[in-house]
Amino acid sequence: MPSDLLLVLPLLLPLYGALLCLAFWQREQWQTILAGVFQVAWLVAGVLLLRRVLHLEVVSTQIGNWPAPFGITLAADVLSALILVTAGVIGLAVYLFSLQGLDITRRRFGYYPLLLLLQMGVSGVCLTGDLFNLYVWFELLLICCFALLSLGGTKGQLEGTFKYVTINFLASGLLLTGIGTMYSLYGSLNLAELALLVRQPEHPNLPLLSMVSVFFLTGFGIKAAIFPLFFWLPASYHTPPVAISAFIAGLLTKVGIYTLIRLFTLLFISDLGFMLPLMVVLAALTMLIGVVGAAAQTDFKKILSFHIISQIGYMLMGLAIYTPLALAGSVFFIVHNILVKTNLFLISGIVAQRYRTSSLKRLGGVYLQQPMLSVLFILSALSLAGTPPSSGFWGKLMLARAGLEAGQYVLVGVSLFVSIITLFSMTKIWNEVFWKPRPVSIRKGSLVTPVNPLRLWQLYLPVTMLLGVILLIGVYARPLVRLSERAAERLLHIEPYTNTVLPKKAAN
Amino acid sequence: MRTIIFATTIRYLTPLFLILSLYILLRGHNHPGGGFIGGLIGSIAFVFHVLAHGSDRTVNVYFRLKLYSKGKPEEDTPPEHMWRLLSVNTWNRLPSYPQPEWRYHIVRLRPAYVMATGLFLAASSGLLGLLRGMPFMTSWWMEAEIPIIGALGTPLLFDAGVYLLVLGMVLKMVFTMSKE
Numbered sequence: 001m002p003s004d005l006l007l008v009l010p011l012l013l014p015l016y017g018a019l020l021c022l023a024f025w026q027r028e029q030w031q032t033i034l035a036g037v038f039q040v041a042w043l044v045a046g047v048l049l050l051r052r053v054l055h056l057e058v059v060s061t062q063i064g065n066w067p068a069p070f071g072i073t074l075a076a077d078v079l080s081a082l083i084l085v086t087a088g089v090i091g092l093a094v095y096l097f098s099l100q101g102l103d104i105t106r107r108r109f110g111y112y113p114l115l116l117l118l119q120m121g122v123s124g125v126c127l128t129g130d131l132f133n134l135y136v137w138f139e140l141l142l143i144c145c146f147a148l149l150s151l152g153g154t155k156g157q158l159e160g161t162f163k164y165v166t167i168n169f170l171a172s173g174l175l176l177t178g179i180g181t182m183y184s185l186y187g188s189l190n191l192a193e194l195a196l197l198v199r200q201p202e203h204p205n206l207p208l209l210s211m212v213s214v215f216f217l218t219g220f221g222i223k224a225a226i227f228p229l230f231f232w233l234p235a236s237y238h239t240p241p242v243a244i245s246a247f248i249a250g251l252l253t254k255v256g257i258y259t260l261i262r263l264f265t266l267l268f269i270s271d272l273g274f275m276l277p278l279m280v281v282l283a284a285l286t287m288l289i290g291v292v293g294a295a296a297q298t299d300f301k302k303i304l305s306f307h308i309i310s311q312i313g314y315m316l317m318g319l320a321i322y323t324p325l326a327l328a329g330s331v332f333f334i335v336h337n338i339l340v341k342t343n344l345f346l347i348s349g350i351v352a353q354r355y356r357t358s359s360l361k362r363l364g365g366v367y368l369q370q371p372m373l374s375v376l377f378i379l380s381a382l383s384l385a386g387t388p389p390s391s392g393f394w395g396k397l398m399l400a401r402a403g404l405e406a407g408q409y410v411l412v413g414v415s416l417f418v419s420i421i422t423l424f425s426m427t428k429i430w431n432e433v434f435w436k437p438r439p440v441s442i443r444k445g446s447l448v449t450p451v452n453p454l455r456l457w458q459l460y461l462p463v464t465m466l467l468g469v470i471l472l473i474g475v476y477a478r479p480l481v482r483l484s485e486r487a488a489e490r491l492l493h494i495e496p497y498t499n500t501v502l503p504k505k506a507a508n
Numbered sequence: 509m510r511t512i513i514f515a516t517t518i519r520y521l522t523p524l525f526l527i528l529s530l531y532i533l534l535r536g537h538n539h540p541g542g543g544f545i546g547g548l549i550g551s552i553a554f555v556f557h558v559l560a561h562g563s564d565r566t567v568n569v570y571f572r573l574k575l576y577s578k579g580k581p582e583e584d585t586p587p588e589h590m591w592r593l594l595s596v597n598t599w600n601r602l603p604s605y606p607q608p609e610w611r612y613h614i615v616r617l618r619p620a621y622v623m624a625t626g627l628f629l630a631a632s633s634g635l636l637g638l639l640r641g642m643p644f645m646t647s648w649w650m651e652a653e654i655p656i657i658g659a660l661g662t663p664l665l666f667d668a669g670v671y672l673l674v675l676g677m678v679l680k681m682v683f684t685m686s687k688e
Contacts, residue, residue: 008634008644015631022624065637065646 003059006052007074009045010084010123013038018113018120028108032099035112039095042119043088050081054483057490058500060129068502069193073129075501079331079487080126083258086335087122089469090250090342091115093462097346098243100458101353106152106241114151115247118144125255129501131179131189134259138175138223141252142168148244149236160236167232171222178215182267185212192501195266195494206270213268213275217260224256226316227286230309234293237308238301238358242349245301250342253308254334257315261330264319265491272322279320280411287313287418294425300348300358300433303425304341307384310418311337317415318399321406327488329398332480336383336391336473343380343466347373350459351433354451360429365438370456374434376463381426383470386419391473394481515560525553533671534657534664543667547674555682563686571617576602576610619683622676630669633662 017038024030052059053076060075062068076084095115102111121144124137142165150161183189185205186197198209218229225233237249268275290310297303315337318330350373351366352358367374379390386392396419403412473480490496529550536542557566576596580589596602602610637646649661 002641004641004643005638008638012631012635012644015627019624019628019631022620025618025620061643063634063643063645065643 001048001052003052003056004061006045006049007059007061007076007127008063010042010049010127011074011120013041013045014116014120014123017041018116021113021116025110026108028104031112032107035116036095038116039088039092042123043085043092046081046084046088049076050078050085053078053081054486057496060501067504069188069190072133073190073192073501074127075129075192075497076127077487077490077497078483079258079262079491082331082335082483082487083126083255083338084123086338087119087126087251090247090338090466091119093342093346093466094243094247094250096462096465097246097349097459100455101346101349102241102243103152106244109151110147111151111244114144114148118148118247122251122255125259129191131182131191131194135172135175135179138259139172141255142172145248145252148248149240151240151244154239156239160239163232164236167222167229171219174215174222175219178212178219181208181215182212185209190501191266192498196498196502198267198270209268210271210274213264213271216263216268217275217279220256220260220263221282224253224260224316225286225309225312226282227289227309227313230286230290230312233309234297234302234305237305238299242301242345242352246342246345246349249305249308249345250338253312254315254338257312257319257330257334260316261319261327261491265327266494266497276320276322279316280408283313283316283320284411284414285313286310286316287414291418291421291425295421295428298360300351300360300363300429301345303360303429304344304348307422307425308341310422311341311384313418314396314399314415317411318402320411321399321402321408323402323406324485324488324492325398325405326402327491328481328484329395329402331484331487332398333392333395335480335484336395336470339466339470339473340380340384340392343463343470344377344384346463346466347377347380350463353459360432362439363433364436365434367434372460373463376460376467377434378430379467380470381430382423383474385423385426387423389474391470391477393474394477398481398484518556518560522553522557525556526550529553529671533667536667537658537663543670544674546667547671548678550671551675551678551682554679558682558686563683567616567683571619573615573617575613575615576607577613578610619676619680622672622679624676626669626672626674626676628669629672630666633665633669636662 017034020034020038021031024034049059058075058077060068060073063072063074065071098107098111098115118141121137121140124140125134128134128137145168146161146165149164150157179189182194185208186194186203188194188197197203198206200206222229222232233253237245239245240248264272264275287310290306290308290313294303294306294310297306311333314333315330318326318328318333320326348358350370351363354370355363355366357363383390383392386396396415400412400415403409403415529546529548529552532541532549533543533546534541536546554566554570557569561569577593580586584592596610634645636648638644640646640648645662645666647661647663649659653659
């Protein structure tokens with residue numbers, strides 16, 4: 001298959017899927033079938049792209065056949081393909097979950113087209129080779145998230161969505177300012193050309209580059225929920241149904257981190273002496289504040305939301321240490337965290353659907369009722385906390401080793417301390433939701449959704465599937481570690497990237 | 509806003525707006541214009557119609573089609589029957605009061621379908637480039653020039669898609685808001 005096709009497939013497949021779903025508006029059976037087909041196709045497209053990228057290192061295509069600095073470039077390397085495949089896996093899992101886990105009204109009124117368009121946005125962010133298009137794809141993500149979070153229009157959802165959209169508009173404004181400044185400084189928006197331009201030490205505008213980088217750090221910092229810009233996240237992620245929030249919570253902040261990693265290895269390398277210590281502080285505070293915030297919560301989904309923030313800190317930690325091993329650790333951690341976080345959200349959804357609440361005070365005794373679910377939860381939770389031999393352990397090991405090698409002892413100390421608190425937090429959920437007996441006063445009065453074994457297994461299926469992938473990564477970590485190392489190597493040595501996108505400059 | 513002058517004027521302006529929007533769409537390749545602005549101008553026609561007559565009327569007039577059918581009578585040959593069906597559904601429309609011997613079906617064109625068609629056209633115009641082994645959206649023009657329309661090619665298809673998308677989007681917004 002030609003690379004031109006491989007690179008546009010992850011964009012076109014969700015687009016066509018969404019279009020066909022629109023054509024079958026309000027007929028959710030047809031939409032369900034179509035969406036399923038296109039979810040699988042999206043995953044396959046990601047896998048094919050990853051295989052190609054492993055073979056060729058970097059592939060690129062010029063949309064409309066206009067040569068690189070003038071046209072729109074799509075480019076993929078190991079990192080972007082890896083994120084795409086991971087997104088495909090959780091996309092499939094969330095789709096399977098939504099078959100039983102989402103009410104029929106939401107499915108009828110546009111859940112599938114919106115989810116597919118959101119996935120198109122994720123592909124766009126991962127594949128774009130152009131700064132302005134990056135912004136456009138992020139806008140698509142924002143719009144789809146806006147519609148998905150408010151789909152159904154309950155009071156809590158609208159409140160959460162409003163907060164989400166307001167602060168993300170602010171972030172988009174900052175990004176646009178940054179992109180405009182970048183263009184006025186260097187006269188180009190193509191990432192590969194910019195990467196070559198910022199590496200010219202005699203360029204007169206070089207000292208001004210750090211100003212631009214602060215715009216991007218703030219803008220994507222908001223989108224990735226880095227300290228002190230994370231307040232929108234726990235306010236909005238727990239409000240919609242789990243089939244919606246699991247995908248958004250699992251993926252979107254990581255896409256923000258992915259972009260930060262991409263830009264700070266490709267473009268903003270001139271002033272690392274200032275940016276990296278700043279990021280070290282930000283990473284440590286993000287980890288700490290997230291986990292402390294989680295300790296104060298008494299709601300299943302809210303605890304998980306706060307943990308997203310603390311995990312973002314780990315990913316930023318890899319970027320802040322800025323060695324090949326640290327970046328590889330970050331990449332590994334992103335993949336691991338997308339899978340685990342989505343899985344935990346799905347489990348919280350199963351519990352919430354059965355007992356019609358996600359408040360820890362009103363839950364209890366799930367272990368007796370659903371031992372299978374409890375096993376699924378404890379394995380995922382241990383993986384999130386990073387106990388060996390789970391997937392989280394390897395990510396944290398890579399990051400900690402990189403930190404010790406780079407002499408960031410405080411940062412490593414903080415990260416290990418945060419791991420323990422994470423474990424404590426997961427134990428708290430385990431105790432409250434699964435282990436303790438159900439509160440007597442509630443046991444009598446409250447409703448429990450009747451169990452239909454077939455339905456229950458349909459809910460367990462995606463969770464089991466994701467847990468299988470997580471355990472596989474944990475037990476047999478070597479392939480993914482190698483992939484992460486290759487991705488990190490590509491990030492730090494950009495010649496293949498620029499040479500592929502700009503073949504003429506390479507020839508000169 | 510529902511004055512008789514406005515309502516009468518709109519009857520004549522609506523086709524004018526539509527023709528102007530098509531003109532803008534077609535000249536867009538080498539001059540100012542194109543699918544986006546064409547779609548906006550085209551939607552003005554319907555926006556004014558909604559202002560003058562209300563959205564229900566606009567939907568009835570432009571976006572809802574009543575199709576008549578009935579079983580073939582004994583005395584008609586099949587071609588005759590087909591011809592009668594065709595004539596009743598096109599130039600020889602039945603009056604709107606109930607017709608006992610005719611069954612009718614209402615076909616409704618939702619703005620969402622217009623949008624979907626537009627997106628589909630725009631996205632598929634790029635696929636032609638892929639089919640010829642070039643990057644996505646590589647343009648392809650027909651050699652021959654056609655009077656009025658000019659050259660035909662995939663960028664025109666893309667623009668037509670954008671036209672429909674914008675038209676559908678504005679219609680959706682206007683219909684939704686006028687119902688409030």
